[in-house]
Amino acid sequence: xxxxxxxxxxxxxxxxxxxxxxxxRDSGGLWGKYDPQVVASIDGWHxxxxxxxxxxxxxxxxxxxxxxxxxxxxxxxxxxxxNVTVITQNVxxxxxxxxxxxxxxxHGELTKVRPEVGEYDRTFSEKEVxxxxxxxxxxxxxxxxxxxxxxxxxxxxxxxxxxxxxxxxVEQADIMLIVGTSLQVYPAAGLYRYADPHIPIYIIDPxxxxxxxxxINHIKAxxxxxxxxxxxxxxxx
Ligand code: APR
Numbered sequence: 001x002x003x004x005x006x007x008x009x010x011x012x013x014x015x016x017x018x019x020x021x022x023x024x025r026d027s028g029g030l031w032g033k034y035d036p037q038v039v040a041s042i043d044g045w046h047x048x049x050x051x052x053x054x055x056x057x058x059x060x061x062x063x064x065x066x067x068x069x070x071x072x073x074x075x076x077x078x079x080x081x082x083n084v085t086v087i088t089q090n091v092x093x094x095x096x097x098x099x100x101x102x103x104x105x106x107h108g109e110l111t112k113v114r115p116e117v118g119e120y121d122r123t124f125s126e127k128e129v130x131x132x133x134x135x136x137x138x139x140x141x142x143x144x145x146x147x148x149x150x151x152x153x154x155x156x157x158x159x160x161x162x163x164x165x166x167x168x169x170v171e172q173a174d175i176m177l178i179v180g181t182s183l184q185v186y187p188a189a190g191l192y193r194y195a196d197p198h199i200p201i202y203i204i205d206p207x208x209x210x211x212x213x214x215x216i217n218h219i220k221a222x223x224x225x226x227x228x229x230x231x232x233x234x235x236x237x
Contacts, residue, residue: 007082008173009075010191012089014180014205015223018069019094025182041156049148050139056151057136060110063092064134071179071204071223072098074231085169089181089188091153104162104169106188112152115143123161163187170194177230178203180223183210202230 013023022030038044039055068076076099078084086095086103091110095103112131118124128143129152141149154160166188170176176195183189192201192211202217203209204226209218217233219226 004081004083005174006172007078007084007175007177008087008169008195009078009084009177009179010087010089010170010181010188011075011095011179012181012183012188015071015075015088016066016069016090016092016094017180018071018222018224019066019092021063021066021092021094023180025184036156040153042158045150045155049150052151053137053139056110056153059091060132060151061134061136063110066092066094068094068098069224071227072100074224074227075179076100078231082175087166087169087188087191089185104166106154106160106162106166108151108153110151110153113137113143113149114152115145115147116150117145117147160187166191167194171196174199175234176201178205179226180205202233204230 013021017023022028024031034055039052045052072094075084075086075095079101084100084102086100088095088103088105089107091105091108093109093111111133112129114124114129118128128145130143137149139148143149170191171194173195176192176199178192178201181188195201197215199215200217201213201215202219204219204221204223206220206222209216219229221229
């Protein structure tokens, strides 16, 4: 039994677009309607917790009736032939619901909350994270350690705790696939630079991509169609 090739898939909001979830920077995207510094930054949280609790409550409740699309499902099915790790910038749970089993959420998870102040210091430990599904929290809802519950989201101005783990995955990849991200937010956008210089990198995006690197194979299509093209491509090799 030969070793399965390691496929690392970096996804962004574009992979969930066909599920009806807004992207951030496309026309009509979330950051066209809201200022991310107001609704998605640690400074915004200290300025107006009520506004941010309501913003994420609305997104979380709205996630309940969204479904994984064909792109999520094809990524999950690739686990049959490849050793797949999904590194996602998305906070939705659509990769999980499509059946992917190894997922790193670089920017947190919408269905989870955690104490505002961790037990040991200002950081939190994974065991303090609480899954509330599609429920809501309110100002005054406290964690077991007595501090205000907050969304388990990485906001602008906060560190990305999972980035070292993500870098290790990319360094070991035999193939890298990037789906539906504008590659404008670091450190996620710089992950592809950690890939072995000899491995193929595919990018699925209907728009032109921001990076020019000789290894990049740009599949100019929406995620669901692009995934079918990608699978045909790698099965040729
Ligand atoms: N299929 C594939 N890609 C698509 C589709 C689609 N149907 N529709 C749009 N796209 C592409 C866009 O062309 C764009 O390149 O998806 C990308 C979406 O880019 P952004 O809206 O910037 O989303 P993303 O790259 O995930 O943002 C990264 O920024 O605000 C932070 O934390 C937030 O995780 C987010 C991060």
